[in-house]
Amino acid sequence: MNQIDAPGVPRAHYRQHGAGVRLTCLGCYKHRDLPLEPVIARLMARGVGGERTGIREVARYVSEPCERCHGWRFETAPAFQSAARI
Numbered sequence: 001m002n003q004i005d006a007p008g009v010p011r012a013h014y015r016q017h018g019a020g021v022r023l024t025c026l027g028c029y030k031h032r033d034l035p036l037e038p039v040i041a042r043l044m045a046r047g048v049g050g051e052r053t054g055i056r057e058v059a060r061y062v063s064e065p066c067e068r069c070h071g072w073r074f075e076t077a078p079a080f081q082s083a084a085r086i
């Protein structure tokens with residue numbers, strides 16, 4: 001079963017995995033990994049979401065364009081590399 005369906009698994013679920021958020025630009029495929037807690041905190045501060053916001057929904061709330069191609073279309077997915085280090 002693929003757990004990553006729209007609108008996505010709630011953000012808080014990934015805490016148990018120590019996962020972050022991987023933000024990928026759909027224009028140039030540049031990606032960067034963001035820590036989970038600050039992402040949740042920013043969504044809550046802006047009043048657009050929080051712990052229950054799905055991983056894929058986070059892409060809608062990106063507030064800066066891609067630094068490489070200046071595009072605004074993104075995809076978000078869990079970033080598990082931090083867990084892999086353990």
Ligand SMILES: [Zn+2]
Nearest residue numbers: 025028066069
């Ligand atoms: Zn880009």
